[in-house]
Amino acid sequence: MTTTPTPIGSDFQVNSHTPNDQQTASVASLQNGGYVVVWESYQQDGSQWGVFGQVFSPSGDEIGGEFRINAFTAGNQEINTDNTVGDNVTALEDGGFVVVWTSWGQDGSGQGVFGQRFDSSGVKVGEEFQVNSVTADDQREASVTGLADGGFVVTWGSWLQDGSQWGIFGQRFDHDGAAVGSEFQINAVTANDQESSSVAALKDGGFVVTWESWLQDGAQWGIVGRRFDGSGAPVGNEFPVNSFTPGDQWQPSVASLEDGGFVVTWTSWSQDGGGWGVFGQRFNASGETVGYEFQINSYTSYSQWQSSVAPLSDGGFVVTWSSFVLLGGFDYGIHGQRFDATGSPVGSEFDVNSFGPGDQWAPSVAALRNGNILVAWESWQQDGAQQGVFARHFDLDLPSLVPTNGDDLITGTSGNDTLAGLAGGDTILGDAGNDLLKGEENNDSIEGGDGNDTLEGNEGVDTLLGEAGDDSLNGGDGDDFLRGDAGDDTVEGGDGNDKVFAGRGDMGDDIILGGAGDDTLGGAQGNDQIFGGTGSDESFGGSGNDLIDESGTDASSNTAWAGAGQDTVIGGDGDDVLGGGAGADLVSGGAGNDVIYPGAGPDNDTLNGEAGNDTIFAGGGDDLIDGGTGDDLIFNGAGTDTVSGGSGSDTIWGAGGDDQFTGGDDADTFAFVQNNGTDTITDFSFAQLDLLNVLGLGLSSESEALAAMTDVDGNVHLTAQGTTVIIEVQTVSDFSSNSGWFDDTVF
Template sequence: MAESDFNLFLVNSVSADDQRRPSVAQLANGNILVVWDSGKPVVVGGPDYPEVDIKARIFDPDGNEVVPEFRVNPVPGLSANGSGSDIYQISPVVTALANGNAVVTYATDESLAVARIISPTGSPVTGEIALDQDSPSIDRDVDVVALDSGGFVATWISSPNGANTYFEISARIFDANGSPATGEFQVSQINLDHQQFPTVTQFANGNIGFAWQTDGTYHIKGRVFDTSGTPVTDEYQVSTGVSGDLNNSRWNAKIAGLDNGNQAVVWGEANDIKVRVLGPDGSAVSAVFNANTYDPTDPTAIDGWQPDVIVLDDGRFLVAWANGYAGIRARVFNADGSEAVPEFDISPAADFNAQQEGEVEVVQLADGRLMFTWEEFTDEADGNGRGIEAVVMKLPTYDYDTGQFVSVGSAAVDDINGILVQDTGQDDLVVALDGNDIVDAGDGDDTIYGDSAPAGAAANLSLSFADEIAASTGKGKDRLYGGSGKDSIYGGGGRDKLKGEDGKDKLYGGKGKDTLVGGKDGDKFVFAPHEGKDKVLDFGNDKGKGKDKLNLKAFDFDSKADALDAFHGSGKHTYFKAEGTKIILKGFDHDDLGGGDLIV
């Protein structure tokens, strides 16, 4: 897996300029295609759309590169001061076709909404295909989805009068080769104001559902067509509430066709991510409800924006959204709109205070895992402006009887990121079994075991995992991470890495050659006889927020003075050796060690 203990990896390999607006799809061969636009940063007085090219890169399901980064648009774009070619290509969307290829749609500076079909290896199958039939002066905001027939339907905003007077929503259906199967047809029915941000899906009955924002009332609208482009319904309103209120405007709608025949529509509204379940004819199945848990009375609360929605293999649906400086979040719902998995975090805790993220997209892979990708707004991702990040993860499990997220590793090489399975401030128990596991607990006062949990702790897990816990031996190379709570982290019998992160944590290395990092605040490092050779990388380096201590109670020293006699070294080379256990305090000066550093 690529580049991170959190299963987090950088999508773009070229870091020059800004990388923005990612879209992701899993191809028929199982590989993952990510596309994005790449270009110059926006500057004051510069062009509104300085993007230059549409880039892409293909990965295997674990995030390893299969095809290096390549350009999708056939003619290279030019920077804002260039001439003689498209200045920009912008806002790509990708969908996988049944024949193994993929289609990428995007807008160009020539006011065209276009598509291009590419092979599973990234080679072009077609040139640029103009989506519109009448070539109006403005076409952009393209979305696309593959159809059961093997073709695809694309939708975009267009200005039929050839000027920026008003926008309507247009669409057209194509076969798998990119040849038009229908003419262009108008989706929006009422076009007194701008209609924008269209989204499209196919329902279980084969019909095609659209949703978009109308600029005058700031509501989300919808309409249904059959696969010949013939209307099945009139335009209907999805959102509720006050019309024409700019402060509570609705935007960035996304639509998904549910397995039971209904549809789920999500959108941003003020500080919230809204959801509504509707029938295949647009009739209401649920009221409008929130996906996020934004609390306007909390001064530290961060609003949600730019949502995405997908249908999971089991019929539930997942809503993901950007949460500003708090990263990427998601929540899972049953088909009727009731909660299935509470809100949880996607991006690693290390990112939260330094980065801002948005433009999230998610896809479920053939093996059931999820891949999220998003735009990193700062230079933290690739060191040079905006970058594209992604993470592959397992869908978290939540036990409503105990009120806890639960994740149990397998005997394979597992990545279990507790930021993914827990970041609601609750207290969790996580058990990693045999194999090379990665566990990150997130917030809350958590207990993490790199091997089997003791009998009393196992009761906190759902019974379905009891046999696995009893059978585990914890001999893998585990990486166990705490969060911002007071965490207790237990290594197993392998070469483990334990990191407490924030909070006053307890770290137990266990047997094997382990590496321990307490993180901020005063942490306790607990050792016992016959546990092998461990390293503590940051003992005493708690940034003034507490005092680290070594817990040596298991050695039965008569006094702290006796315990100090077991430490040796000079300068910044300090180690403890007794009863089959060796502890190296890396970078800690032996002369600075005193009884106050020990618990005996």
């Protein structure tokens, strides 16, 4: 049930160093469920302003102590200026984060933008780096967001670079922190000033930038935005955000939403009937406005400003801001409002700070992976000195993405989530997006949802369902159940006796791997590839042109059945039972004493016994049969079959159809039944001690068989009870002059 955010405890102090001022906080939620807060601190780094941070665990405990972010300390290194709320820290896909700030004199000119990457525990990754490549005059007020490809993009204001006054520029970086391409201009309109950018990553892999522009909307300050794709190329033109233009609209903050769109908030003068007020506008994934701009603050006396917006996993968002004379009549306080996925307010406006005296302002809000939100801000004299950084958690009654050692329900968002269970029997639901979902110990249930997901069961008896998208599933240890479902999936059972399936109605071309253990494997309607692995497996191809392959594994006995389509079935080194399905199939036994069945219907199959003493049954089509090495037993079907016994002492039975038999090396037996059409033996050899079994034709002795023979065109024709056997390159005299060729074995 969606509710007004409920405070969890009271305000808590973020900074441990308290002399002088600590202010201008920025907060980011981390992939592991924790979060990081960064701020600027006066004279703590031995010079003037410096940038510091503190990492917190998912339970809100400090991880290590607060740490200095900037390595260069001369002069000022600041989070932001001009009363704006900055997006100066962002989480990265690798679990770490990156911080950006403004540094005076470091790039050889005035102000410049610098950054530093960290791992999830707050340890620096590489050296601090310069963001802006153009250094003339000033570059300041940076904003950063992590991108879906693991990299990030930074935006900032630059003086005179666009040919006018302040302009907005950006630079993309890859997952290793290396610059991608050159810095690029974001604002197309360059007249006057464009300042105070805010950037957010979009669900399509791109990003959106908003900023304030002087006189562009025909009044004074107005809010403008522009979308970019994943390569950094503009998507369309820049667009106006605010529709109400009198006076000033400034201090934008932007957040990506679960539906692929985004929301922008800003401060507007006199629009709410008071002084400054906070307003917003939603946009869809195509950058089109959704509804009208809306008022966020319900209390309108005096001024409400410095908004910060964060997306929620339910598709909604939450906004915080500074408000004058609301909480007990004390100066500025921090307030917030939650909105649902339609942009409607949820509950009422809520107080954030519990400490009242003095000013609390410049809030930064982030949605945490445990379903709560965290708000951080600067507070006057609350830490016993001057400005200090404080924060507070709020419960939004949203599903947690943070696991415990119990049996958790972990639900993802429509974004690209990384969700992992712990020791309990967890249920992990990916929802939309390209997710990485991991079970751990115990028996987990994992569902990918939409998107191209990666599911890992690890230990335990797990259930993995890929659902829509091109998914990769690996059961890990244990007797797992895996189903790829729609899309071109790769599904691997891993160790254990697994049940691994493409999924009912799945039209995708799947790769199914059993791994170790005695597995049950099944394809679906696509052209699937099924590899059994070690152990005694049972495989079903389903419809489509499938490959079922047990070769190169071990000597376990496998069972494999093709379905409809033109399939290839390959046995392993054990005694396998293999069968084709509807369609012209290729079935090869491999090593071992195999039993090979044809497909259903009159299709033309190729059946190969290969090594071992195999039993092969032909079907209703015109089949090609090769016994391979070993003493094989071959039964022909109703079609016109071509049979080669191969090496070994084979027994070949004629059935319906006009068949051709080649016994191959060693002593072979050719057997026939009545009403069998005309069959041909191409290599009957007295020297190899081949045998002729015609008991099924009512011929019970050698003399009766000789009486049924005639010489025709250099061959022997034996005709009895509706069956003719042509024995090539032999004569009746050859049979009468040799003995031992008549087989009286009753089968």
